[in-house]
Amino acid sequence: MNNKKQIFINEVTDQIKSKEAKAYVAKELNYHLKEAKNTWMEKGLSESEAEEKAVEQMGSPTKLGIQMNKLHRPKVDWWLVILLTTALGLSFLPMVSLGYMEDWHYIIYKILIVLIGVTATVGVMLVDYRKWKKLGWLFYTIGILLLVILMFFSNVMINGMPLLKLGPITIESLMALPFLYLAWASFFTNEKLRVWQFLLLFLSPILLFLAVASIPTLYLYFVMVFVMLWWSKYSKKVKWLITTGTFSIILVIGIVAWQFVKPYQIVRLLALFEPEKYADGAGFMILKSQELMTKAGWFGWFDGFGQPRIKEFIPEAHTNFVFVSFTYSYGWLFGVLLVTILLLFAARMIAIHSKIKDSYGKLLLIGGVALYSIQLLSNIGMVLGFFPLTTMSLPFISYGLMPTVLNAILIGVVLSVYRRKDLICLS
Template sequence: MANKKYIFLHEVTEQIKSKEAKKYVSDELGYHLQEAKNLWMDKGLTEAEAEEKAIEQMGSPSKLGKQMNKLHKPKVDWFMILLLASTLGLGFLPMIALGYIDERHFSVSKTIMVIFGGGAAIGIMFLDYRKWKSKGWLFYSIGVLFLLAIMFFSNSMINGVPMIRIPSIITLESSMSLPFFFLAWASFFTIEKLKIWQFAILFFVPILLFLNFPHSVIIFMYSVMVFVMLWWSKFSRKTMMSISGITFSLVLIIGFISWQLLQTYQLVRILAFLNPKKYANGAGYLPLRVKELMSKAGWFGHPGNKEFIPEAHTDFVFVSLTYIYGWLFAIALVIILSLIMVRFIVISNKLHDSYAKLLLIGAIALYGVQLACNVGMTLGVFPQTSIALPFISYGVMPVLLNSFLIGIVLSVYRRKDLISNGFV
């Protein structure tokens, strides 16, 4: 008797090319067959007769399989891939504009980063993100161990920040732990029974570790990511308000204490941001210089005009590109980079799976904070910090982190029609 059902399901799934879709369709049809069978049994048919009737109602297995293959075919977000390719390509512009493209070290390194970033995004797309949902503790542990490894085994310092340098391969830095914490929190926030004290411990342990690296930007990015995801979690609104209130209070207390303990040079940096002209010969020089370059850029820039631009290919790459290519180019660049975040938002609104939505929300937060802060500090809205412009700034993380985020989004999009609804 059961053979008829399995034969029918086998004939249907034979028409489906995707392995992931095969299981989903088999579970879904099995669920509907069982429901139909129960209805016929309620009408007085025997179990065998009821199953035969239920199968008959489904129609031709071959025709049904072809319909299901078309309906549940894994999707590829070609628009997102186009945006990825465009931004990776635009990442070469600073090299060209600043004349670094002729230097073998820069050109080869950038090419490797772009290939690796693009490959990582496409590779992640083919991975089933749903398998990561139960591995939150694993990702969290990897993130913590990664930071501990850099703390105790660092062999290099860049701008006072400890790192592990693997010659001719890669330099490991604290920001590389962010993807692991991102995946961990997406998993944790699907747990309805997560307690406030558990949240507090899980949240503050990475922050305490990040404090060992004089890089407050990473703490800011991590905190924004977690709290944005919090408001899309399964916590009750009361719990979310309590967590946010307690954390905000702690931040105020820590901020007040930190203000009292600030070194003179740190205080001057803050005051210089608020009033750069007063500190024009010191900490205010950089904000004033950036403002001057941005105002001089004009609509079409100054190609070929050599001007000193601090950190022109990294943190202030937006300044250098604006000065060289003009305001029109800068606007176009911001639009292209913003389209990625807009696409994230559009896809997130189409999702019904809470875990997938959390992944998208976390990606929006991580990507958005980079874009907003880098452009914002260029325009004088935010203090000047070491935060890269996604894909455009030279370096591993601007490419790798954001390619990873796009890969996650592509993975979710590919399976957005294969979300299990509890069919058995």
């Protein structure tokens, strides 16, 4: 009885190249044919006659298939691709001005970082993001396990943070963030999630981040989750209940933890407001970055031969303070251009968000925008003296594998959602 319908669907999908689109169109056609068939049966036709009529009114399967192939062809957001290519290209400029391009170790490692980042973006883009929706618990477990491994099995300590080096691979707390990001996007689509469950799931990684002394990553995680919470479908009552409950617990923890804060940590915080008073210590880097930014001028101090004209010490010039070294070397003009390009990433992701109908896809985009924007604003704010000094990379520009991979994955997720923005089934 379903023979004609199935033949029709097969003829339509034969014209479609994308496997994902084939499955989507087949499901949609089956839904519409079923609806049309029921309508004809209500008019008095038999089941077989109704099905035949439903198939006939669909028209030519070949023409329909060609139209569906054009309509549901996998899409690539070329604006994001262009921005990513531009940003990764610009990430080589600080290495040039600092003279690192003369060291083959830096060159090869930087090229590898870029290639791994591009591979991560493309790889994630090609995966159907809808498959991740049911894997929230798996992603959450992986994120938690990574933090537990760092807590108990680290073999290297850098800036007070435990790392696990396995040959050329270094496992750090930042590696848990993509998994927790995907996990929370999945959790927030489950409207049955209770407040106590949220608190338990939310606070567990926080305690682990504190245990491995990864405050910057904790900060990223905290803001990301709450941005996603307030963009989720939960009622305002639930959102406020979760928010007040969480902040109450954190306030209590903060009061208790304050007793164990060390003097140098308090000084670092005070230096943000009075850097001159702590110029010989915690305020030095703040004052130094402000001095270099002021000296930069419109066109910087780069002489075109691999070294700045003025030999200035720039702390962490290729990582956390890469924006300072970039602006100092190439000037305010290039600095503004760089910030504009990086801001366009967030702007483009927000623009894509408005085109997405799938609630899970929207959450992924919002979480991605939050994670990316926090890094960008925090790094720029830090070097300008608005935020405390911390380990926060400038997306795609700072030298380092994990920050690049993290943001490459975020862009890959956005591209994956955009690629399938028209594949939302009615049935």
